[in-house]
Amino acid sequence: MSSNWSSMSAPEIAAPMDVRLMNIAALMLGAAACVVSLGLAVRWALAQPMFAISKIVVEGDTSHHNAITLKANVGGRISGNFFTLDLAQARGVFEAVPWVRKATVRREFPNRLRVTLEEHRSSGFWGADSESRMVNHLGEVFEANAGDTEAEELPRFVGAEGASKEVLTMYQQLSKSFQPMDAVIEQLELTGRNGWRLQLDSGTQMELGRGSPAEVMARVDKFLATHKQVLASYQRSGLDRVESVDLRNGEGYAIRLSGVSTLAAAAVEKK
Template sequence: MNATASLVFALFALVLVTSGAWWVLRQPFFPIAGIKVDGEVTHNNAVTLRANVAPQLKGNFFTIDLARARAAFESVPWVRKAVVRREFPNRLRATLTEQVPVAHWGDEATSRMVNGFGEVFEANVAEVDDDLPRLDGPDDQAGQVLGMYRLLAPQFEPYQLAIEELGLSSRGSWHVLLDTGAILELGRGQSEEVLARTQNFLRTVKQVAAQYGRTVAAVEGADLRHNEGYALRMRGVTTVVADPKKK
């Protein structure tokens, strides 16, 4: 009986102490006195970040929800990732990683970008280098589109050509807009198939254009979706034969 009574008393005391400690921790005795922001901060400054995030933080130093605090920081434009931790005795430290855009995403009317991980994010395009290419396709395939761009772009460089836009249709067909204004229909298939068709085009288009007294810059468009060949459209070149009766 004595042992049971002692155990009950000990449990009661533990609950009482725990409840008391929790009550004390929830009181406004431990307010957060400051927020330290560090990390890769280029498009934001610490003052603006604190002003945007502080109103969303609830609780004191011990009771604040760090997961919600992290989400608050990551909701700020240009912030990709935030690591938030307590810093004794009364501060929070947020270490931020900002988005690094590698391409515009979608229609020109939007303000979306793609980072190096193939993630789409909102951004102020006025702060972005105009030389970045534009990629387009279903949002959930942004990584695939970025991967295809990284595969194809180096193929054009030896020919003094550059991809300005690369798109993937909802039906899985690829198309490219070059810096010369030429539009290339690359068709569907695995990346190796698309790459092979592109390489074949680049190896031969200069010679084909030369047969008509033109350079690659005269190419307006090409359709690479044909087996063992492609259709070519060039400025000033037509296959239509004039009707002598109309002369």
């Protein structure tokens, strides 16, 4: 009788539990060592001088700034290299520079920054005569260097904080009405009682009163349409001969001419 024992393989014997645990631990330690080594290698590579930011390319609105002046303003406030630089923090640093409304900052390998600027477009000064703050074309208040504003022939706007957009909008409407008269608004104020007050380049002071923009503009247009008749009756012409005007009375207006006071009532319109 033949035997089949010779053709059968011996059964595999499982490794003891403690041996298997030691193998797993060895694999984990080896993987951890690889990760640490890789991290050290990456840190070494990132610290190489070739990745340090060495050039800033400036483009966009550069009326008040270029790469040299920007570097002087930014100074050491930007930290990190090409890989570690915080773009949001860098953008905030550039936007803190006077006249810069918005900045876009991009990395350019291996060591450059490209900065695109949008500057404020000034529409007038904001606040008291001693202040150098300005209002841009969107009605936003921004800080400007005093030396950059001395030559600006712009109107001054006065009002409560947060009212700059409202004041600018009213100024734009009023300017259109005064333009045919060759009169320029030097100052426009929104008073604490929500009344409007302006001064022309001729020195004329005008109280426009309160109300909606449409109501204020209606009173102004009424005055501009009738003031020549009033001036003619006193042998005068031109707004430069008017010292002050008060439009707060909806039925008419009070006007002062070189020391002479009179009331121009609604009857003037009937002549």
